[in-house]
Each structure stands twice: as structure tokens, then as C-alpha cells.
Amino acid sequence: MQRRALLASPFLALPAGAALAQPNRPLTVGMAGIPTGMDPHFHSTNNNNALLGQIFETLVLLHTDGSLRPRLAESWRVVDDLTWEFKLRAGVRFHDGTPFEPEDIAFSFERVPQVPNSPGPFTPMVRSVRRVEVVDPVTVRFHTSAPTPFFPRDIISIHMLSRRIHANATLADFNAGRGMIGTGPYKFVSYAQGERLEVERNAEYWGETAPWPRAVFRFLTNAGARSAALLAGDVDLIDNVPFQDIPRFNNDPRIALFSVDSVTTSYIMPDTVREPAPHMFNRAGQPLERNPLRDVRVRQALSLAIPRQGIVERLFQGQGRPANQFAAPSLPDRVPDLPEMPYDVNRARALLREAGWAEGFRLNIHGPNGWIPGDADLLQAVAQGWTRAGIETRVEVLPPANFYSRATAREFSVIFATFTTSTAANMMRQVAMTRDPATGVGPFNRLLYSNPELDRPLEEALRTMDEARRTALTQQAMRALTSDLGIIPVHYLRNNWAGLRNRVRYDPSPLFYTNAILATPA
Structure with missing residues (x-):
């Protein structure tokens, strides 16, 4: 920075x-x-x-x-x-x-x-x-x-x-x-x-x-x-510099690049609540009568089938990092020792069989187009990985304002989004805690994910003045979220601007x- x-x-x-x-x-x-x-x-x-x-x-x-x-x-x-x-x-x-x-x-x-x-x-x-x-x-x-x-x-x-x-x-x-x-x-x-x-x-x-x-x-x-x-x-000056243009701008003496690792995480949120849920079908194209995303083994399969390293290296030209938890690396209260999230299509297929979905199924993933650089391409890469694992995936992208209003109305079952903040505790409070209008938590928890193993320590962390105790509770909540995959992190963004050097x-x-x-x- x-x-x-x-x-x-x-x-x-x-x-x-x-x-x-x-x-x-x-x-x-x-x-x-x-x-x-x-x-x-x-x-x-x-x-x-x-x-x-x-x-x-x-x-x-x-x-x-x-x-x-x-x-x-x-x-x-x-x-x-x-x-x-x-x-x-x-x-x-x-x-x-x-x-x-x-x-x-x-x-x-x-x-x-x-x-x-x-x-x-x-x-x-x-x-x-x-x-x-x-x-x-x-x-x-x-x-x-x-x-x-x-x-x-x-x-x-x-x-x-x-x-x-x-x-x-x-x-x-x-x-x-x-x-x-x-x-x-x-x-x-x-x-x-x-x-x-x-x-x-x-x-x-x-x-x-x-x-x-x-x-x-x-x-x-x-x-x-x-x-x-x-x-x-x-x-x-421009923001959201297209990744494919970064090498050209680096070699152009008229252009200066300004870059920093962000505190933004891109993530996928599956609907773990509704039974059944929209936009999910069997191989014949008929709506599913039950929601496979409620099974943690299916969510694990989704995570295993995301080629995070390939997305960052090839799609984003190295601009960013594969995610291993919801909170970005520079946030002070994230978990410091979580392993990288693996890419293993064969293991994903095995988990789907264990969960009773040996024949796979179809789903639609929805996201914004133009919200971050390469978001539509990222979703296509995710869809290809899921399809290889046996979950035939169709991508639908919308203008950001339209997407977020419809996602908030719970019109979708799998959404892609990003979140930016300065603490891991706030990321989870805003996006992952059980939504409660009385306390105001969970306003960006658009698909109403709920996990008591996350809520309990995070509620205590948010009222704990002692920093060491607060950080330990936040990390306990983050481990619960990462294990349950109610939010599936994809990558941490790198922010780029380009301007006329003179x-x-x-x-x-x-x-x-x-x-x-x-x-x-x-």
C-alpha cells in the first residue's frame, strides 16, 4: 500500500x-x-x-x-x-x-x-x-x-x-x-x-x-x-483497469498504474434455507423438489470445483489472490492459519455421490456484470468447474443495480457478489450473521443464511472491548463459516487505476x- x-x-x-x-x-x-x-x-x-x-x-x-x-x-x-x-x-x-x-x-x-x-x-x-x-x-x-x-x-x-x-x-x-x-x-x-x-x-x-x-x-x-x-x-484517470490491458499500460510511457491489495473478497452465496429453491433443475430440466444446497457436502463440492488459482493467474493476470476464508489478508482479525482451499473435481464428484446426487443436477448462478473487473468471465470459469464436477451450470449476469435489488428480493438461489470492509467481524456481521431487523445485523445476508455456531461467538465479539478476546471470538466465528461454507469465498481483489502520467x-x-x-x- x-x-x-x-x-x-x-x-x-x-x-x-x-x-x-x-x-x-x-x-x-x-x-x-x-x-x-x-x-x-x-x-x-x-x-x-x-x-x-x-x-x-x-x-x-x-x-x-x-x-x-x-x-x-x-x-x-x-x-x-x-x-x-x-x-x-x-x-x-x-x-x-x-x-x-x-x-x-x-x-x-x-x-x-x-x-x-x-x-x-x-x-x-x-x-x-x-x-x-x-x-x-x-x-x-x-x-x-x-x-x-x-x-x-x-x-x-x-x-x-x-x-x-x-x-x-x-x-x-x-x-x-x-x-x-x-x-x-x-x-x-x-x-x-x-x-x-x-x-x-x-x-x-x-x-x-x-x-x-x-x-x-x-x-x-x-x-x-x-x-x-x-x-x-x-x-x-480510469478505475477497474481491465486485466488484459495492464501489460500494455505498464509498457506505455504515457500511462501510470496505481495498484493496491484490496480489502474486498469475492464470494458465492448458496441458498441453504428454502425447500425447494428456484433456478435448480434435474437433468431433464424439471424443477428440483428438494434443495441440494442445504447439504454441506454439496457446498463442499461446489468449493472444490472452483479453480481459484487458475482464475487469479490466467483470467486476472495475477491481479489478486485465491481466497481461503471470507476476510481479506490485511484485515487484522482474520484467521491467520487456515489452509488454502483445494481444487479437486474428483473429490467434488465423490461428495455429490455421497450426498445422493450421483447424477448431478442443473442450476443457474446469478451475478452483476461490470461490478468488478472480469466478473462475468469469473462466473463462466466457476460454471465450467461446476459442470465438470457434475453440476451443469448456467450463468446469468445483470446490470449491478438490477441484480442487487432482485438478489435482495431472493429471486435467485446462487449469487455472486463482493464485500469490502476493514474488519473480519464486520464482514460477517453484515453478510453472514442471521438477519435480524431488530438489531440490524445481516443486511447483506440476501439468502438468509443462518448458523448458530457463527452467531454465538460473533455476537459476543461485537460487544467485547478486550481486543485479544474479541479477536479470538471473531476467529472462532470465521472458522465456523469456513467449515460450513454458507459463504464460499473465491478470491481477494487487487485494485488498479491507470492515469495519464503527466x-x-x-x-x-x-x-x-x-x-x-x-x-x-x-
Whole structure:
């Protein structure tokens, strides 16, 4: 990872004289992902959080080196097991001049669980907050219903809104631009859904001056189109660099590559609950009367038939690593000593016979197209491996927004997705814990997986302030998940950006954030 010191603001420290190098024309970025909505509390995705994080701000910033840094909060401390105290920056204002006040924090935290129709809510990050106490104009205390050891990390994606400006703001208001008033280093200019977002420098920003006077984000979902736009000079920077273009870009003196190992895991989730489940058939094409995915031996067979090493080496040109558990290697609370997940088609066939599926069966696997580089190709490789093992597999990919809304509605039985976070405990809390609307856990557990052997230690870990004990409990839960294969991890992503060498430098984000904050003039 690139490690660069931050100033008091969220910007990277610039070398002396960098202000003189500021460009007259805007930074133009070609992005693979399309925002699913401009309300910063609507959908927790990397694309949304990164783009909206230029306009709105959080209390705490997760830096690209993995450390927590001040943003709207200058400092924070534990008062007791149920209380966190945050000291705020004085004099911060929203883009229209409205002052940012501690009451706005209470409003923002109360608003998060009230946003309707979220395909991926932020609720678990705020659910433990019982009350926000305004101590004085620069001090707030969060009183929680249980010990919340990860609280500063939990809130790195909770953007602050104004109780005066946003009291009745809807998703439509944000998409239309009416609600796009934050405290961030960039101000909203325009948004054309599915096409582009434009922002301009906030001259009244409380922190370091933004390095670009304007920034334009063009949504180029086609990988070839992004690379072509960069080579033609139509954009200065692209994300989701196509793997097949990395050798060419490395040999092109006009292009600079910016890469980092991510904290993102790609995974497959099978439906282990419904009986029967949709999109599964016998060899004659008739719907199955029982769900084979409920048998752990079938899930083991699915895992054994995934050629993880081949996917990373040949399909992704070495950009990434085969997964051996749900949590990425850089997460501090993952299990350190799990073996690699083997590839063994013969053993997969034997397990299917043991489970009573000697003749195999058919299934459809669903996933997004263009969510990560090569996702559709990855699914084809998985399908080929499963077909060789005796499970005839058909791949169906959809635009990300369509896929995630339908997956959340449980229209599918086997889904492919990714998840990004800064702790293994949070990955499991969000994706693998038994979904519980009362506590907010499991919002991304789209197929309603449930495993008491995971839930029990993880519930305790999430309220344990002692780090060693908490890590041990988290690792116990991860071992239970890995053994049961309720989530089948595939690979850990490596994030790549490419830019015009004479125009831009980029600090690559393990969270896969693409925005103008992380870009500086060459």
C-alpha cells in the first residue's frame, strides 16, 4: 500500500509548490461503476460512498494505509463501555452557509434506519446508538445499548447531513441535486443518472484547498471504452483497469498504474434455507423438489470445483489472490492459519455421490456484470468447474443495480457478489450473521443464511472491548463459516487505476474508492 501522511484535512500532503501546479482544466475520471442513488444514506456501496464522500463528510476517515484519521471529528475516546465521546471541528459550514452543529449528528444517525427501500442499508453501523448527547457546541457523546468496540470504524461511511437542509429530503431530491449540500471539499454541480457527475472546488472548505478546480466523473461501464478513453486523452484517470490491458499500460510511457491489495473478497452465496429453491433443475430440466444446497457436502463440492488459482493467474493476470476464508489478508482479525482451499473435481464428484446426487443436477448462478473487473468471465470459469464436477451450470449476469435489488428480493438461489470492509467481524456481521431487523445485523445476508455456531461467538465479539478476546471470538466465528461454507469465498481483489502520467497521481484505496480527493496533479 502507498502510505502518505495526511494533513489535518482528508487530503494527502502535497509537495512544496504543488499549488502552482494546479490544472486549469478539470480532472476527468472514467468510472466502471454507476451510483445506485445519490442519497448518502441510501445504499452502502463503494461507488456511492466514494463519490458522495467528496460532497458530504463523515466524522472519521479511513485512510488508505488502514488507519483511522480525523475528519469532522478532531478526536474521540472511550468514556466507559457504553459511551464514546467525540470532539468536533469548530466553524464547519455546509455549502449553502448553514453551520454544521452537533444536533446534525443526532439527526443523521436517526435518519439512517429510516431511509426506505435501501438495497444495502447502513443500519448495522448505527443500530447500537441508543442516544446522541450534545454536551456542548463541539462535543457529542454516543450512548450505546451494548459495548461497541468497533464504533469509530463502524461510522466511517456515515455521512453527516443537516437537520435544517435535509429534514424532509428524499432519494429523488438527492438524485435531482436539491439535496446535494454537504460540508465536503467539493460542491455539487450536476448529475446525469447513468452518465456523469460533476463537482467543483468548495472555496470555503474548512480544510486544505482541493487540488482540482472541477472534477467530472464519466460512467463508462464498458472496459474497452474506459481504456480507449484514457489512451485517447479523453479522461485523465480510469478505475477497474481491465486485466488484459495492464501489460500494455505498464509498457506505455504515457500511462501510470496505481495498484493496491484490496480489502474486498469475492464470494458465492448458496441458498441453504428454502425447500425447494428456484433456478435448480434435474437433468431433464424439471424443477428440483428438494434443495441440494442445504447439504454441506454439496457446498463442499461446489468449493472444490472452483479453480481459484487458475482464475487469479490466467483470467486476472495475477491481479489478486485465491481466497481461503471470507476476510481479506490485511484485515487484522482474520484467521491467520487456515489452509488454502483445494481444487479437486474428483473429490467434488465423490461428495455429490455421497450426498445422493450421483447424477448431478442443473442450476443457474446469478451475478452483476461490470461490478468488478472480469466478473462475468469469473462466473463462466466457476460454471465450467461446476459442470465438470457434475453440476451443469448456467450463468446469468445483470446490470449491478438490477441484480442487487432482485438478489435482495431472493429471486435467485446462487449469487455472486463482493464485500469490502476493514474488519473480519464486520464482514460477517453484515453478510453472514442471521438477519435480524431488530438489531440490524445481516443486511447483506440476501439468502438468509443462518448458523448458530457463527452467531454465538460473533455476537459476543461485537460487544467485547478486550481486543485479544474479541479477536479470538471473531476467529472462532470465521472458522465456523469456513467449515460450513454458507459463504464460499473465491478470491481477494487487487485494485488498479491507470492515469495519464503527466496529469495525475493517485493514492490507491484498499476500499476501492475512486474520487478527486485521492487524486493530485502530476
